[in-house]
Amino acid sequence: MKDNKNHPYISELKEGVDKGQLSRREFLRKSVLLGMSIPVAYAMSGLAMSEMASAATPTRGGNLRVSMRVKEITDPALFEWSEPTNVCRHIIEPLVQNGSDGLARPHLLEKWEASDDLKTWTLHLRKSIKWSNGDDFNADDVIFNFNRWLDPATGSSMQSQLVMLTEEIDTGAKNDDGTPQKSRVASQGAVTRVDEHTVRLQLNTPNIAIPEALATYTALILHRDFKGNFQNNPVGTGAYSLSTIKTGVTAVLKRRTEGAYWGDAPYLDQITYVDLGDDPSAELAAFASDQIDYNYETSSDQVEAINAIPHVTLLKAATAGTGLARMNVTQKPFDDIRVRRALTLAVDNEKVLQVGLQGLGSVAENHHVSPMHPEYAPLPKLKRDIKKAKQLLAEAGYPDGIDLRIDCVASPAWESNTCLVIADQVREAGIRLKVNIMPGGAYWDVWSSTPFGLTNWAHRPLGIQVMNLAYRSGGPWNETGYANPVFDKLLDQASATLDVGERRKVMVKLEKILQDDAIIIQPFWMNSYGAANKRVQGLTHHLMHEHQFNKVWIVS
Amino acid sequence: MIRLITRRVGVMILTMLVVSIILFLALELNIDSVATKVLGPYSSDEQRQLWLEANGYNRPVFERYFSWAGSFIMGDFGESIRFRVPVADILWDRLGNTLILAAVTFGIMIPLSILLGVLSGMKEGSLMDRIISLICIITTSIPEFASAVFLSAIFVFSLKLLPGTSTMLTGFDPVQLILPAMVLVGYGFGYVARMTRASMAEVMSTHYIRTAVLKGLPYRQVITRHALRNALIAPFTIIMLQVNWLLSGVIVVEFAFAYKGFGALLLEASLNSDVYLIEACTMVAVCAAVLTQLIADIGYSYLNPRIRFS
Numbered sequence: 068m069k070d071n072k073n074h075p076y077i078s079e080l081k082e083g084v085d086k087g088q089l090s091r092r093e094f095l096r097k098s099v100l101l102g103m104s105i106p107v108a109y110a111m112s113g114l115a116m117s118e119m120a121s122a123a124t125p126t127r128g129g130n131l132r133v134s135m136r137v138k139e140i141t142d143p144a145l146f147e148w149s150e151p152t153n154v155c156r157h158i159i160e161p162l163v164q165n166g167s168d169g170l171a172r173p174h175l176l177e178k179w180e181a182s183d184d185l186k187t188w189t190l191h192l193r194k195s196i197k198w199s200n201g202d203d204f205n206a207d208d209v210i211f212n213f214n215r216w217l218d219p220a221t222g223s224s225m226q227s228q229l230v231m232l233t234e235e236i237d238t239g240a241k242n243d244d245g246t247p248q249k250s251r252v253a254s255q256g257a258v259t260r261v262d263e264h265t266v267r268l269q270l271n272t273p274n275i276a277i278p279e280a281l282a283t284y285t286a287l288i289l290h291r292d293f294k295g296n297f298q299n300n301p302v303g304t305g306a307y308s309l310s311t312i313k314t315g316v317t318a319v320l321k322r323r324t325e326g327a328y329w330g331d332a333p334y335l336d337q338i339t340y341v342d343l344g345d346d347p348s349a350e351l352a353a354f355a356s357d358q359i360d361y362n363y364e365t366s367s368d369q370v371e372a373i374n375a376i377p378h379v380t381l382l383k384a385a386t387a388g389t390g391l392a393r394m395n396v397t398q399k400p401f402d403d404i405r406v407r408r409a410l411t412l413a414v415d416n417e418k419v420l421q422v423g424l425q426g427l428g429s430v431a432e433n434h435h436v437s438p439m440h441p442e443y444a445p446l447p448k449l450k451r452d453i454k455k456a457k458q459l460l461a462e463a464g465y466p467d468g469i470d471l472r473i474d475c476v477a478s479p480a481w482e483s484n485t486c487l488v489i490a491d492q493v494r495e496a497g498i499r500l501k502v503n504i505m506p507g508g509a510y511w512d513v514w515s516s517t518p519f520g521l522t523n524w525a526h527r528p529l530g531i532q533v534m535n536l537a538y539r540s541g542g543p544w545n546e547t548g549y550a551n552p553v554f555d556k557l558l559d560q561a562s563a564t565l566d567v568g569e570r571r572k573v574m575v576k577l578e579k580i581l582q583d584d585a586i587i588i589q590p591f592w593m594n595s596y597g598a599a600n601k602r603v604q605g606l607t608h609h610l611m612h613e614h615q616f617n618k619v620w621i622v623s
Numbered sequence: 624m625i626r627l628i629t630r631r632v633g634v635m636i637l638t639m640l641v642v643s644i645i646l647f648l649a650l651e652l653n654i655d656s657v658a659t660k661v662l663g664p665y666s667s668d669e670q671r672q673l674w675l676e677a678n679g680y681n682r683p684v685f686e687r688y689f690s691w692a693g694s695f696i697m698g699d700f701g702e703s704i705r706f707r708v709p710v711a712d713i714l715w716d717r718l719g720n721t722l723i724l725a726a727v728t729f730g731i732m733i734p735l736s737i738l739l740g741v742l743s744g745m746k747e748g749s750l751m752d753r754i755i756s757l758i759c760i761i762t763t764s765i766p767e768f769a770s771a772v773f774l775s776a777i778f779v780f781s782l783k784l785l786p787g788t789s790t791m792l793t794g795f796d797p798v799q800l801i802l803p804a805m806v807l808v809g810y811g812f813g814y815v816a817r818m819t820r821a822s823m824a825e826v827m828s829t830h831y832i833r834t835a836v837l838k839g840l841p842y843r844q845v846i847t848r849h850a851l852r853n854a855l856i857a858p859f860t861i862i863m864l865q866v867n868w869l870l871s872g873v874i875v876v877e878f879a880f881a882y883k884g885f886g887a888l889l890l891e892a893s894l895n896s897d898v899y900l901i902e903a904c905t906m907v908a909v910c911a912a913v914l915t916q917l918i919a920d921i922g923y924s925y926l927n928p929r930i931r932f933s
Contacts, residue, residue: 139705139706139707141707314705314706314707314708315705315706315883315891316790316883317790317792339792341790341792341881342790342881343788343790343881344878344881344887345878346878346879346881348772348775348879349787349788349878349879349880349881351787352775352779352780352787352788352880353786353787353788353881354787355779355780355783355787356779356783356785356786356787356788358786358787358788358790376780506894506895509894509895509896512896
């Protein structure tokens with residue numbers, strides 16, 4: 068903990084760049100995570116800063132109308148969607164915010180510091196931030212939120228993001244099969260208050276991704292008096308206040324009074340979220356007749372239609388977001404690895420990308436680690452092998468083929484299209500796959516339990532983040548029921564390995580295990596598209612669908 | 624007349640009772656599934672049991688039905704699972720929106736279709752009859768989801784005359800009603816017009832009309848005074864049935880134009896297995912159906928003295 072001094076690891080990183088072992092982008096990301104300020108990091112990396120000041124002068128005022136599903140808002144720590152976070156993000160704020168370049172930036176924090184062993188993290192809170200009810204924002208608020216996240220009773224997905232702050236305990240109760248029931252709680256002294264504006268985190272294992280975990284969309288900081296329903300008492304530090312919310316209809320945010328916000332005053336007077344339902348043509352019509360200015364997402368099959376509206380521009384971001392045709396290994400017949408392998412062998416991912424997604428993305432390799440992730444390691448290219456697939460099916464006891472069903476949602480259309488292409492592909496191997504297109508709500512009731520389903524996964528900055536969420540035994544979003552102690556152990560190792568080259572060596576093994584165990588067909592990585600009226604300035608379509616409108620303005 | 628109304632009201636109540644029992648058994652007989660829907664798929668067994676106990680779900684099913692029906696009559700429909708507010712808070716709002724749309728649609732559709740039906744039924748086989756019949760058949764055979772797209776393509780995308788969605792966010796805006804009403808009128812008027820035409824044509828061929836014409840009454844008077852009242856009995860049933868259609872059949876139109884009405888609410892409730900909202904919406908729809916039938920019966924006896932149910 069030395070003030071005004073760079074973390075010792077940064078010089079090592081710089082050396083890596085000079086020797087050509089580390090990419091400039093990776094250097095940038097890591098040095099920022101280690102507490103270096105962003106302009107300095109950009110300068111040292113030799114990369115140009117993309118967020119250049121715009122030539123146009125921003126004007127104040129206006130109402131930004133955004134088309135997005137307006138979902139109910141109760142407890143921000145329990146959000147499972149980016150949509151309710153977006154409504155809240157301008158009212159309550161995160162400690163750390165992901166920029167549109169994917170870099171984590173301190174937000175409610177002034178800065179963070181990591182110890183040399185990366186096990187002690189010190190969070191320095193910004194001073195003189197006031198809550199909208201007049202209270203001072205301080206360490207008690209932050210500790211209150213950490214305690215909620217780590218408490219198993221809350222049930223927040225933040226617990227697994229911050230698993231290095233927790234330990235496993237025996238609850239004393241027994242599971243149905245007689246084994247002792249385990250639970251995770253905050254480890255002793257994991258989160259401590261240093262002073263009014265400083266909080267210290269003590270990790271069990273070294274981890275570099277703490278700032279990124281604190282930028283997750285479930286990590287908005289609530290007031291220390293939060294009572295379980297945000298709508299009832301929407302106290303926040305943000306630049307806007309909640310004016311109206313009607314689930315399924317609209318949410319209106321109004322700018323707080325002049326000078327009430329701690330940061331630069333935003334330009335927009337009002338942000339209005341409009342729920343236009345699930346019909347993409349309603350959104351198109353609303354753009355055409357100038358009823359909305361921006362949307363949450365334009366699905367790939369709408370790209371051409373958006374391009375045809377003259378006063379609207381298409382915004383694009385490459386992402387590590389994806390669609391997984393995932394199999395639940397605890398359910399028949401997917402408990403048989405031969406059936407799963409037959410499925411993955413029968414699918415040509417490139418073809419699914421071209422037909423299901425109109426080629427608006429890049430090919431993936433059935434292991435959920437993207438070339439965008441710093442620790443990505445390339446594996447040999449996947450090959451479609453119908454003969455082998457048939458042979459495996461026969462060995463599994465299905466010499467005459469097998470009847471299967473895959474569940475997916477109706478909207479956006481690429482999800483069902485993808486399933487239809489997969490069904491088309493596997494038919495050649497004797498797999499008769501029925502595509503069961505369900506309404507969104509009905510699918511999300513079964514997403515974690517259905518034997519075979521297509522789930523849409525959002526972008527996350529690190530490969531290990533995804534693996535901890537989705538493939539660790541008993542992980543909160545482990546929808547495949549996958550439980551592999553060898554995998555878990557390697558994942559622990561990868562999460563604690565700082566050197567990206569070293570981490571990649573472990574990652575190769577993890578990727579290979581996932582690919583070989585054939586629990587997911589992952590055909591592609593998707594580009595994310597949004598559309599905006601050309602009047603809207605200063606807007607970047609965020610690769611994680613985060614709405615950050617503090618610097619957005621509307622040309623009148 | 625009073626006897627008729629009391630009898631009809633009796634039947635009405637009986638119908639609603641039967642529907643409510645079926646509805647209740649279909650949605651709430653399996654209490655575990657109710658608890659899962661309310662608490663979400665990630666809730667633990669223990670949480671579900673606690674919830675069931677706290678909400679009186681461990682009582683016998685008939686006891687539960689009576690307490691449910693009781694609170695229903697008092698206007699307490701329970702709390703919506705999806706919206707997390709009392710059902711009554713959203714239901715009346717949405718119903719009001721749909722009634723506005725329905726009123727506008729009716730206000731245009733009924734006069735238009737009766738006028739066209741009478742004009743074309745007056746002289747069966749005339750050029751006017753053929754033209755009107757052709758238009759009616761074409762418009763009625765285009766489903767709403769198709770005409771919604773066609774009309775949007777013309778008035779929103781090409782001519783840029785009308786707003787593409789009807790969310791009414793900034794307050795009530797009559798311009799936003801034009802497109803949805805157009806689609807509904809287009810789909811509905813041909814049907815009523817054709818029924819009126821058939822009925823009118825039948826009346827026009829009766830002896831008393833021939834007598835009226837032969838005794839030298841002006842043609843206009845023959846139509847308005849003698850033919851019309853009798854010709855309207857059959858279309859009246861159809862018109863009354865259209866009220867039901869407008870209430871729950873507008874789902875497609877409300878979905879296409881993002882109009883926040885009763886149909887869209889029913890759709891959202893069904894898609895999200897929102898038990899209490901489905902119950903309330905269904906009962907409202909049934910109530911509207913039996914009410915319109917009551918009005919239809921009263922209307923009959925006014926239009927046709929032979930039907931007096933004495």
